[in-house]
Amino acid sequence: MKSEQQPGKGKTVLITGCSSGIGHNAAHGLRARGWRVFASCRSAQDVQRLKAEGFESVLIDYADEASIETGLAQVLNATGGTLDALFNNGAYGSPGAVEDLPRNAMRAIFETNLFGWHDLTARVLPVMRAQGHGRIVMNSSVLGLAVFRWRGAYVATKHALEGLTDTLRVELRGTDIKVSLIEPGPVTSKFRENSAVQFERWIDWQNSPHKQMYQDVFLKRLHEERNGKDMFELGPEAVTAKLIHAIESPRPRQRYYVTTATYLIAFLKWLLPGFAVDWVVARF
Numbered sequence: 001m002k003s004e005q006q007p008g009k010g011k012t013v014l015i016t017g018c019s020s021g022i023g024h025n026a027a028h029g030l031r032a033r034g035w036r037v038f039a040s041c042r043s044a045q046d047v048q049r050l051k052a053e054g055f056e057s058v059l060i061d062y063a064d065e066a067s068i069e070t071g072l073a074q075v076l077n078a079t080g081g082t083l084d085a086l087f088n089n090g091a092y093g094s095p096g097a098v099e100d101l102p103r104n105a106m107r108a109i110f111e112t113n114l115f116g117w118h119d120l121t122a123r124v125l126p127v128m129r130a131q132g133h134g135r136i137v138m139n140s141s142v143l144g145l146a147v148f149r150w151r152g153a154y155v156a157t158k159h160a161l162e163g164l165t166d167t168l169r170v171e172l173r174g175t176d177i178k179v180s181l182i183e184p185g186p187v188t189s190k191f192r193e194n195s196a197v198q199f200e201r202w203i204d205w206q207n208s209p210h211k212q213m214y215q216d217v218f219l220k221r222l223h224e225e226r227n228g229k230d231m232f233e234l235g236p237e238a239v240t241a242k243l244i245h246a247i248e249s250p251r252p253r254q255r256y257y258v259t260t261a262t263y264l265i266a267f268l269k270w271l272l273p274g275f276a277v278d279w280v281v282a283r284f
Contacts, residue, residue: 006034007248012079014038014072016060016120017090019046021189022139025236026087026243027055033244035085038075042067042090062090062116063108072123085135085247086124088117091157093195095222096203097210098152105202106153113157118164125177133176135247138165139239142185142262146269146277148284150218169254180246180253184239185261186230196222232261 013030017023018039027039027050039050042061050057056078060071075083091113094105121136128134143151144158162181169179199222205214242256257263268277 008033008035010034010036011084012036012038012075012082013085013087013247014040014075014083014124015087015089016040016062017042018050018055018057019043021191022184022187022236022239023087023089026089026240029237029240029244030247031055033248036079038078040071040090060090060120062112062120065116065119068116068120068123072120076127081127082131083124083127083134085137086121087137087139087243087247088121089139091139091154092198093151093191094153094198094202095150095195095218096153096199096205097150097208097213100203100205100208100210101153102202105198106156109153109157109198110160113154114160114164117161121168128177129175134178135252136168136177136179137243137246138179138181140165140181140183142183142259142265144181144183145262146265146281148281166254178246178252180256182239182242182246182256182258183262184234185259185265186233187239187259188233188235192222232259232264234259 008030011034013035015023015027015030015037018027019041023039027037031037037055039055039057040060041047041050041057042059042063044059047057047059058071058074059067061067092109094101094109117138124134124136128136138161140161141154141158143155144162147155165179165181172179205211205219208214238258242258246252246256257266265281268280272280
């Protein structure tokens with residue numbers, strides 16, 4: 001392939017959560033554009049699988065501070081101490097009514113979905129400052145913009161991520177380190193399957209005031225979602241397309257919406273008063 005057809009040729013990117021879904025697609029998509037991709041996962045088995053696919057892969061588990069330090073050190077050792085872009089991506093959902101979420105469930109999801117992202121980003125920033133440029137992209141969600149019932153833990157992490165990222169972007173004004181958010185609606189991945197595991201781990205639904213709802217609606221929906229598709233669902237390549245713009249464009253956007261659901265929610269929040277938005281999202 002000719003060099004002019006490879007916009008990322010010679011550039012390096014670290015992507016987290018590459019075992020499947022969005023991260024896996026992004027790794028392949030950016031490599032095809034000439035990027036040198038470091039594809040990280042939180043399990044050694046997935047790291048070996050990615051290496052077999054030809055990637056430079058490191059183990060990074062957002063819930064394990066030592067793995068963040070070690071994984072990033074391996075990347076920087078391989079690049080000679082530079083990194084052009086970071087795509088924070090790995091996250092999971094912990095479904096259930098807010099009042100049924102135990103403290104440890106909230107602590108665990110924030111460690112992975114927020115604190116680990118912040119830790120890795122804070123470690124990358126000195127590298128980007130020293131080299132004089134960089135791109136940081138956070139994979140948020142439509143649930144960073146709105147709320148849906150029974151997803152309170154995930155909603156909380158994504159709303160917190162939005163605030164943290166917006167603050168970081170403002171603080172980096174005047175530098176050539178650009179920060180963007182991607183906000184997908186439903187995207188094909190193992191997210192639903194992993195969410196079901198978290199529900200079974202944390203929620204004592206039989207002793208919940210919402211027992212009837214869990215029994216009649218939620219459990220059926222949760223398990224059906226493992227194999228079925230949501231309305232407006234797109235493949236992970238839709239996220240990769242926005243990621244490419246965020247790390248290659250000279251003027252990346254602050255936010256990138258992905259799927260009709262995200263555009264629709266953003267429009268409704270602009271158009272309707274709060275009580276009307278509540279009425280709409282309560283239908284989901």
